[in-house]
Amino acid sequence: MALIELSGIERRFLLGDTTVHALAGLNLQIEAGEYVAVMGPSGSGKSTLLNLLGLLDRPNVGTYKLEGRDVTTLSPDEQATVRSTRIGFVFQSFHLVPRLTAAENIALPMTLAGIPLAERNLRVTQALKDFGLDQRADHKPDQLSGGQRQRVAIARATIMQPALILADEPTGNLDRHTGEEVVNLLEALNGKGVTLVVVTHDQAMGARARRQLVMEDGRLKADSGAADISNLAEISG
Amino acid sequence: MRLTDTLRFARDAATGYPMRTTLSVLAMSIGVAAVVILTALGDGARRYVVGQFSSLGTNLIIVLPGRSGTGGFNPANAITSTPRDLTIDDAGSLRRLPGARRVAPLAVGTSEINYGGKLREVMVAGSTAEFIPIRNFELAQGQGLPEEDWNRGSSVAVIGAKIREEMFGANPAIGQLVRVGDRRLRVIGVLKSTGQGLGMNTDELVIVPVSLAQAMFNSNTLFRIMIEANSRDAIPGTKDRVMETIKQRHRGEEDITVITQDAVLATFDKLLGALTLAVAGIAAISLAVAGILVMNVMLVAVTQRTGEIGLLKALGATARTIRLAFLAEAAMLSAVGALVGYLLGQLGAFTLRQFFPVFPAYPPDWAVIAGLSTALATGLIFGVMPARRAARLDPVQALMKH
Numbered sequence: 001m002a003l004i005e006l007s008g009i010e011r012r013f014l015l016g017d018t019t020v021h022a023l024a025g026l027n028l029q030i031e032a033g034e035y036v037a038v039m040g041p042s043g044s045g046k047s048t049l050l051n052l053l054g055l056l057d058r059p060n061v062g063t064y065k066l067e068g069r070d071v072t073t074l075s076p077d078e079q080a081t082v083r084s085t086r087i088g089f090v091f092q093s094f095h096l097v098p099r100l101t102a103a104e105n106i107a108l109p110m111t112l113a114g115i116p117l118a119e120r121n122l123r124v125t126q127a128l129k130d131f132g133l134d135q136r137a138d139h140k141p142d143q144l145s146g147g148q149r150q151r152v153a154i155a156r157a158t159i160m161q162p163a164l165i166l167a168d169e170p171t172g173n174l175d176r177h178t179g180e181e182v183v184n185l186l187e188a189l190n191g192k193g194v195t196l197v198v199v200t201h202d203q204a205m206g207a208r209a210r211r212q213l214v215m216e217d218g219r220l221k222a223d224s225g226a227a228d229i230s231n232l233a234e235i236s237g
Numbered sequence: 238m239r240l241t242d243t244l245r246f247a248r249d250a251a252t253g254y255p256m257r258t259t260l261s262v263l264a265m266s267i268g269v270a271a272v273v274i275l276t277a278l279g280d281g282a283r284r285y286v287v288g289q290f291s292s293l294g295t296n297l298i299i300v301l302p303g304r305s306g307t308g309g310f311n312p313a314n315a316i317t318s319t320p321r322d323l324t325i326d327d328a329g330s331l332r333r334l335p336g337a338r339r340v341a342p343l344a345v346g347t348s349e350i351n352y353g354g355k356l357r358e359v360m361v362a363g364s365t366a367e368f369i370p371i372r373n374f375e376l377a378q379g380q381g382l383p384e385e386d387w388n389r390g391s392s393v394a395v396i397g398a399k400i401r402e403e404m405f406g407a408n409p410a411i412g413q414l415v416r417v418g419d420r421r422l423r424v425i426g427v428l429k430s431t432g433q434g435l436g437m438n439t440d441e442l443v444i445v446p447v448s449l450a451q452a453m454f455n456s457n458t459l460f461r462i463m464i465e466a467n468s469r470d471a472i473p474g475t476k477d478r479v480m481e482t483i484k485q486r487h488r489g490e491e492d493i494t495v496i497t498q499d500a501v502l503a504t505f506d507k508l509l510g511a512l513t514l515a516v517a518g519i520a521a522i523s524l525a526v527a528g529i530l531v532m533n534v535m536l537v538a539v540t541q542r543t544g545e546i547g548l549l550k551a552l553g554a555t556a557r558t559i560r561l562a563f564l565a566e567a568a569m570l571s572a573v574g575a576l577v578g579y580l581l582g583q584l585g586a587f588t589l590r591q592f593f594p595v596f597p598a599y600p601p602d603w604a605v606i607a608g609l610s611t612a613l614a615t616g617l618i619f620g621v622m623p624a625r626r627a628a629r630l631d632p633v634q635a636l637m638k639h
Contacts, residue, residue, distance in 0.1 A: 056636070076556060077556065081553065089552070095544065099250070099252075109552045112558060113553060132258055156552070
């Protein structure tokens with residue numbers, strides 16, 4: 001069973017009186033533990049795809065099965081629960097809450113999920129150690145460097161031990177060196193079995209992924225992994 | 238999200254924007270303080286008036302000559318246009334009435350007092366021995382008017398504190414002869430100074446026997462008859478009997494007005510109570526305005542924190558969680574505002590009492606409770622709309638607003 005199964009996905013936006021097809025006729029399968037880079041020019045539908053995978057957006061047509069469960073028909077609150085437990089987000093602009101400390105930002109998903117304080121502290125302490133942030137626990141985001149901020153954001157994305165991490169240009173606001181660090185961190189997570197989907201403009205970063213999806217005009221233009229799957233189908237067929 | 242976490246989150250959010258938090262807390266506190274201070278003023282006025290009336294005497298029934306305009310037009314009134322006077326004998330007839338403990342006739346006029354070359358105008362009250370206890374006056378020196386036949390007054394006078402001071406200074410007043418109008422009177426008592434109150438200012442009063450006063454002013458009418466009933470319960474019965482007795486004496490004509498202190502008191506109590514309520518209502522408008530301000534501030538907060546709301550949604554917050562967080566923040570703003578306002582109001586009332594010690598400016602409990610709960614309720618009600626708006630935000634749109 002694939003972790004992610006998109007079939008016949010269509011997402012339309014109404015801009016004035018013209019309809020824009022952000023996604024059209026999209027079929028996609030991502031297995032658990034895969035490392036996928038989504039690339040393509042601006043407006044090709046990368047972000048819409050990521051929002052859709054993250055249950056922040058709903059398709060107009062088509063079904064999205066996450067871990068074999070149709071999540072397109074879930075109520076908003078049920079989707080929130082799925083986001084809380086199964087999906088972690090990493091954003092280009094970090095999206096840390098400025099008035100909360102690094103530790104509080106990391107704990108935020110657990111706070112929202114209602115996990116007891118003792119358990120939260122335990123997990124945050126571990127996460128701070130894992131991500132080399134022990135000395136920065138009580139710092140506010142504006143007292144952290146860009147790399148540190150993104151590490152806090154990644155720690156936050158993983159704190160609920162999700163099956164899927166969605167990263168939208170995670171290195172977009174970072175210099176080459178810190179970007180490299182962040183990518184290594186994400187890849188290390190993938191190495192532990194977390195499925196990683198990265199949207200990026202960066203060819204070099206995209207090339208590091210085991211599977212590349214290239215989007216254009218809301219359609220999948222190229223899929224480096226699709227060949228393997230079709231091969232598999234041919235073999236099994 | 239757990240309740241303590243929701244509250245902590247809301248608190249951090251509120252303190253994260255000190256300016257707008259301070260402003261909305263201030264608005265709310267001004268509203269609550271207005272309710273507390275204005276009702277303290279209103280209720281203080283009520284207590285002040287009630288207190289003043291009580292100091293007139295207890296269980297008092299007062300007979301006035303002439304009929305007040307109740308009962309509509311009566312042809313008999315049209316013919317006998319002038320009411321029959323109240324006389325000393327009318328007052329005397331009430332002494333044996335069941336339910337009446339004390340009766341004092343009262344005739345008043347102005348005259349001049351003269352002693353040792355000093356002359357001043359005074360208010361003269363002609364009455365009897367029982368006048369002083371009925372009116373709760375107290376004597377500083379000497380004694381009150383003697384018990385004697387009401388129709389033959391001895392030449393004595395009880396004077397007010399200010400008159401004693403002005404006429405006699407440091408010299409003893411008791412036993413001295415003073416001239417009041419064309420009479421020579423011996424001072425037998427001095428009243429305690431009471432200051433300004435409702436009714437007469439006793440400090441500038443000279444009390445003489447009633448028949449003497451009538452002779453002095455060359456009239457045989459009374460200004461009032463004062464009756465002290467045995468008890469509060471005896472007031473209505475005694476009032477009816479007084480009416481009946483005088484009516485019989487006046488050949489069946491109801492040409493007097495009998496008022497009870499109770500009735501007057503109740504009227505004032507009701508009137509000033511209503512006034513306090515009205516003032517509280519006006520102050521409550523400022524609370525509503527404060528509530529709208531809290532709503533405004535919360536709407537701004539939702540706009541300001543759109544990105545954050547999007548993030549919370551992405552991190553798995555349900556609509557309910559977000560609604561509660563924003564509602565908790567609004568409630569917190571109004572609760573703190575209400576508390577600060579309550580303290581400000583109490584401080585204001587305290588200051589008022591310091592500057593005007595005779596004025597009991599205490600806010601009534603009902604007003605404090607109503608003020609605080611209105612503040613909290615408006616804060617919550619006006620917090621609902623922004624909270625719903627926050628909860629309904631589209632996460633994708635919200636995240637882009639970062």
